[in-house]
Amino acid sequence: MATQSITLTINGESRTAEVEDRLLLVHLIRDNCALTGTHIGCDTTHCGACTVLLDGTAVKSCTVFAVQANGREVTTIEGMEGETLHPLQEGFMEEHGLQCGFCTPGMIMSSKHLLDHNPNPTEDEIRWGISGNLCRCTGYQNIVKAVQHASNKLQETTEEGGE
Amino acid sequence: MIPGSFNYHAPSSLDEAIKLLEDLGEDAKILAGGHSLIPMMKLRLAEPDHLVDINGLSDLDYIREDVGVLCIGAMARESALEKSELIAEKYPILKDTSEVIADPLVRNLATVGGNIAHGDPANDHPATMVALDAEVVVRGPGGLLDSGGRTIAIDDFFRGPLMTALAENEILTEIRVPCPNGKSGAAYKKLERKVGDYAIAGAAAVLNFDGDTCSKAGIALTNVGPTPVRASEAQDALVGTSVSQDDADKAGELAAAASQPVGDHRGSEEYKRAVVKVLTSRAIMKAKERAAGGN
Ligand SMILES: Cc1cc2nc3c(=O)[nH]c(=O)nc-3n(C[C@H](O)[C@H](O)[C@H](O)COP(=O)(O)OP(=O)(O)OC[C@H]3O[C@@H](n4cnc5c(N)ncnc54)[C@H](O)[C@@H]3O)c2cc1C
Ligand code: FES
Ligand code: FES
Numbered sequence: 157m158a159t160q161s162i163t164l165t166i167n168g169e170s171r172t173a174e175v176e177d178r179l180l181l182v183h184l185i186r187d188n189c190a191l192t193g194t195h196i197g198c199d200t201t202h203c204g205a206c207t208v209l210l211d212g213t214a215v216k217s218c219t220v221f222a223v224q225a226n227g228r229e230v231t232t233i234e235g236m237e238g239e240t241l242h243p244l245q246e247g248f249m250e251e252h253g254l255q256c257g258f259c260t261p262g263m264i265m266s267s268k269h270l271l272d273h274n275p276n277p278t279e280d281e282i283r284w285g286i287s288g289n290l291c292r293c294t295g296y297q298n299i300v301k302a303v304q305h306a307s308n309k310l311q312e313t314t315e316e317g318g319e
Numbered sequence: 320m321i322p323g324s325f326n327y328h329a330p331s332s333l334d335e336a337i338k339l340l341e342d343l344g345e346d347a348k349i350l351a352g353g354h355s356l357i358p359m360m361k362l363r364l365a366e367p368d369h370l371v372d373i374n375g376l377s378d379l380d381y382i383r384e385d386v387g388v389l390c391i392g393a394m395a396r397e398s399a400l401e402k403s404e405l406i407a408e409k410y411p412i413l414k415d416t417s418e419v420i421a422d423p424l425v426r427n428l429a430t431v432g433g434n435i436a437h438g439d440p441a442n443d444h445p446a447t448m449v450a451l452d453a454e455v456v457v458r459g460p461g462g463l464l465d466s467g468g469r470t471i472a473i474d475d476f477f478r479g480p481l482m483t484a485l486a487e488n489e490i491l492t493e494i495r496v497p498c499p500n501g502k503s504g505a506a507y508k509k510l511e512r513k514v515g516d517y518a519i520a521g522a523a524a525v526l527n528f529d530g531d532t533c534s535k536a537g538i539a540l541t542n543v544g545p546t547p548v549r550a551s552e553a554q555d556a557l558v559g560t561s562v563s564q565d566d567a568d569k570a571g572e573l574a575a576a577a578s579q580p581v582g583d584h585r586g587s588e589e590y591k592r593a594v595v596k597v598l599t600s601r602a603i604m605k606a607k608e609r610a611a612g613g614n
Pocket of ligand 2: 202207
């Protein structure tokens, strides 16, 4: 059984683990680190429930090996909340962007990637940005509104910060 | 689903990667974006003993023009192609293609090199690259005088489903696309059941004009054969015409005749041929519009 010692940063915290080469990043996050906010929906790279940020880029963590994250930075849904909820989390709450909530962590991480690159997306751009994430409940309408809520809020805070 | 056990290697240079592939032999596989390979490993359709991860070879991650040719490094991600201004302006057919590959999350990791090296006729870049008359640059083991490099014409690259001209110890390092020359335009059209699905069928068209007359045409098809299919008769039929709607439709019919679809959950053979006909005609008309300065 091939194993490696890896060190990575998850949500700002440095962690070292001895992992099997074949361990998937999503299993490292959920099983070794007990961060169960990241979900496994399909395990076949389709649903996006497992989405995390790897060095700031949204990826499906069921399709990356943990060893590939050695020396890198991972952000999961648990890393989104600061002093208060992140505007995206707040948006999903305010706009009823979730029903069962299974897709929500992935939706939020994909939306984070989108807003980091495009702070003021159009509705089409939001739909495009979350098109790798499946939701069986909401019909997406309120998810789009949640992302718009976050986009507005984040822009207000940047403007205030700039004054 | 857990992939079988393997040993992971992360070389930091091309030479080191080639040496590893040479030493490990046929039991090793290259890991690029991993978005074809890892799903196959989870299903145990691939069970390599060794993975050589080439994500550390950042010098293979580029999109740039050289004299008369666009060079795409094997590790350029689909998302980079999708966002590149150079591509949007001068090679919109490549933007057409990368935009319809999988979904944005997959495109953040999937590489152009992997899309071609995988040799999957369902992948979208192969047909585009055939229509564009691209070349594939590969590196393998070689002595001091011989850099081990060779260039393969795209028509010689795809050998069958998941089979290519690459030897086991070779790495695809670059794809070279001729720069558009004179009045020309190109487009890719794909029909998919939903975002993230492979093509029911896809058609790439590249047209060159001498005045208003088509002087050269490249037409190739996705997912309707064991490899990307070059529709030579459709190409020939366009040359010498002004590429009217009728000419495009006729070429579409010839492309449908050249396609070799198999009926499956994406549609019957007959349906796929009808899709090829329509998509080919649309790609041709879009290429013509772009040649006339549209986008
Ligand atoms: C849900 C989903 C939907 C998808 N939909 C589409 C789609 O619609 N259209 C489409 O075109 N693709 C699609 N893909 C495939 C995706 O684009 C793949 O990632 C791509 O085909 C392979 O690129 P990769 O970098 O991920 O390669 P990997 O998976 O890392 O490698 C694929 C194969 O190529 C070999 N290889 C990779 N790079 C090199 C190299 N430089 N030199 C030699 N050999 C190499 C590997 O050893 C392996 O055998 C989809 C994938 C998923 C998961
Ligand atoms: S669990 Fe990773 S994409 Fe569905
Ligand atoms: S809220 Fe249930 S899957 Fe999206």
